[in-house]
Amino acid sequence: MGKQLKPNRSTAKIIPFVQSGEYYFEKGINAYRRRDLYKAKKYLERAVQLNAREAMFVSQLAVVLAELGEYQASNQLFFKVIHELDREMNECFYFLANNYAHLGLFREAMKYAETYLERDPNGDFADETEDLIELLSIENEDYDEIGNQDDLIVKQEKARTLLEKGDFRDAINVLESIIADYPEFWSAYNNLALAHFYMGNAKRAQEIIHEVLERNPGNLHALCNRLVFYYYLRDDKQVDRLVQQLARVHPFLVEHRYKLGATFALVGRFDLAFKWLRHLYKIRFDGDYSFYYWLSYAAYYTGHDQLAKTAWEKVINLSPDKQGQEPWNDSPLFIQKEIEKITQWLNGTKTEEILYGLYLMSKSLYKNELVAYSNVKRHMANHPLIKQFADYVLFETNPLIPVYIADSHLVINRLWEKNHFDDEKMYITWFYIFVKALETTEHFSNHSAWAAATEYVWRQQQGQYITQKFIAEKYNVSLSTVKKYVKKVKELLS
Template identity: 70%
Template sequence: MGKQLKRKRSAAKVIPFVQSGEYYFKKGLIAYKRGDLARAKKYLERAVQLNGQEAMFAFQLAVVLTELGEYQASNQLFLTVVHELDPEMSECFYFLAHNYAHLGLFREAMNHAQTYLEREPDGEFLEEIEDLIELLSIEYEDDEFISQEDLIVKQEKARSLLEKGDFPAAIEVLEAMIAEYPEFWSAYNNLALAYFYMGNAEKAQSVINEVLEKNPGNLHALCNRLVFFHYLQDEAEVARLTEELACVHPFLIDQRYKLGATFALVGRFDLAFKWLHHLYKMRFHGDFLFYYWLAYSAYYTGHARLAKTAWEKVIDLSPDKKGQEPWGVFEEKIKRWMNGTNIAEVLYGLYVISKSLNADEVKAYIHVRETMEQHWLVREFIDYILLPAQAVVPLYIVDAYAVMDELWEKNVLADEKMYIAWFHVFANAVDVLRNFSNYQAWAAAIEYVWRRNQGESVTQKGIGEKYSISLSTVQKYVKQVRKWL
């Protein structure tokens, strides 16, 4: 009997559908039939995450969102189904009509109701859709339709005012929209941005809090909150929110774009590239900002060719951006580092230069040796980079360069502060320690300490595996880094 039980348990662990979207979809349906909408939403969201191309999963989630009163999120899913996943699912137009009617957007409701009738003249929801059309025709006369058109005009006006920088006028328009349409969440998010751009961070945060209280999980609000903390230079909150949003896998196209652009804006180009490149491969046709952030995230994650392709699109769409290329910005940083007094930044600037030097460029940079600050570490580093055959270079210089190679190889260009941190440690420790030959250990320790200081949830074990060294070695060198950083 015991063996039989053990066999049953073992078999249960390896049934493949347990971790599939189908499994969570079935659980979501069961919860829905029981009337447990919150649990149904949770399971169906998981099903959509696991299989984003399954139209029925997205459709059922949208139905649950409708019953929960989350009409805008529901509409986005229904539209995704009919435009991307399964254009034949005409019943989506029935639900869209009802949702827009609940939102007070009566002209949209009427348009989708008529679309359903055209597609399904004998459809399952024929009676219901005819009742809705009759109700819209009787109850909502021209004044209501004009009101909806007025909302669209106001939305466009608010957007234009924000772009022009006329924030007081934008606030006036947005607050009027919210008073009339209290569930029009995009108006709240734009209102928060307007207050923030005016310098009223407290009011901006208050608006965001109101959105998240009434519409928990609103991704645009969460992204705006991250941007606010970034501009306020609250690094702890930026790190915390970035880690939270890094675990989010949105289904909707506009949410993926918002997430990718937000990560790029706060300098997490690795996370930004994940979403923006994904959209690019889907042939997403974005505005110039999409290609702008794609170019930056591609460049800072080592995809130079894609960065240049994306930047060509930026210039086509917005010629005034010429001169703001990510590689040009990086070159400006190098100049600033090279001309500064921070030894660690100077050493990193020299390292970056060395990665692209050819014979002619070496000759062009020889003058650097004569013009730069006469710090002995800088001079020895320059000799190693520019005059390798003419100068005797100490081993600690070779080691420092090799440690930087380890970091450079296993991370992205955007992690420049981490690279500078290594040269801080090196410059502080070199008077006492002259042996930095365990390249992997120093690199692993630097990355662990730096990422932990940024609030990232990394472990010493995970970092050790990344650099192919033992946990005990990581622990040993982490102590050294913390001593000298």
């Protein structure tokens, strides 16, 4: 791409040492000029977080993402600029054209290149756009035939994005439309199986995988997905059988080697995972953070500590939010116990138990893996409250979340701050109170008061000696407030 956006609009003056959006934007630009793209991404993401309405910040972050190969994420930001922030920022169309060309979507690339020239024929990127159009014309001589492939790739990318966002129902609709048009496009079947499994419909997911393997025997992605399904369903016999079967497979394609290595790592067979992931590392496979994540785990649990640390440095560079998830922080037994504990609550029959399971999941270091495979999906379709709470604490997909959801989360946060894992059933009690209160006109804006009253009443019920004065001081609220909310809690519990 080679160019950065020219800041043709005025921005606020940078005040040295003040950590404002402008401060991080300037640091991001400096890192970009030094070609330190990962650091530029980090600073620009912070700038956008602090000032999400500044089109220049969002656009420059999109440029960096494109240079890192994150074309879909880049496109989403460019669309945000031209649809929401600054409709006159025409250079976004040039960058969109470039991104789609890199993705092989020539029809889309041509469309946005032509749009750029129509809107800004003498713009800064006019020459580059004309060169791009000429190149696209050569690549795209059989335009109609390519258009059909474009449609397939666009739909597949859309489905992948929906899966990553947790919009499984919409992903299923897209994938089913792909299968209707391309009945032997096995990748769509495999993703469709994943979508159903994520929603808790394990039976349908396994039926789809069975269909793929019937019609396309030896499909490696289907076999790997089947292994993952059995692993999360705790079918140890089938897991062992499939591991032995896949251990004899020697894929030719690099993509398949990665899939095999990552799958072995996910199910805890780090010895087999290390074989393939180290091989890819040696041939300089350019993987995403997930590749280095599983390589680090596989290396660590097979005694290759230095490689584990080297790979983890790449993880942090590519995905700083993984800080604290280093493989040497926890043993596999600890991880297994944590997952089992959370799964136990998620499989509960009561709403308050499931809500607490979601809360525990949100605090887990292994949140991403748990979210992907949790049985909680089966509750969401018929239980709006569970879906709203999950959207808020796990997926962050609903910008219009009801205020009572956010308030309930803040209340349990206050309880957690004061008690941590002490007396988990007290947290279940809070969610029971919360669910009951929704049937009334109560609101939960006084988070400390609700937390204090919940703890006081619950400990009283357990026969523990506690005073309202003590609990008022613990939560830094007045004694009269505690008395008022204790009365509310007792009424709801009765």
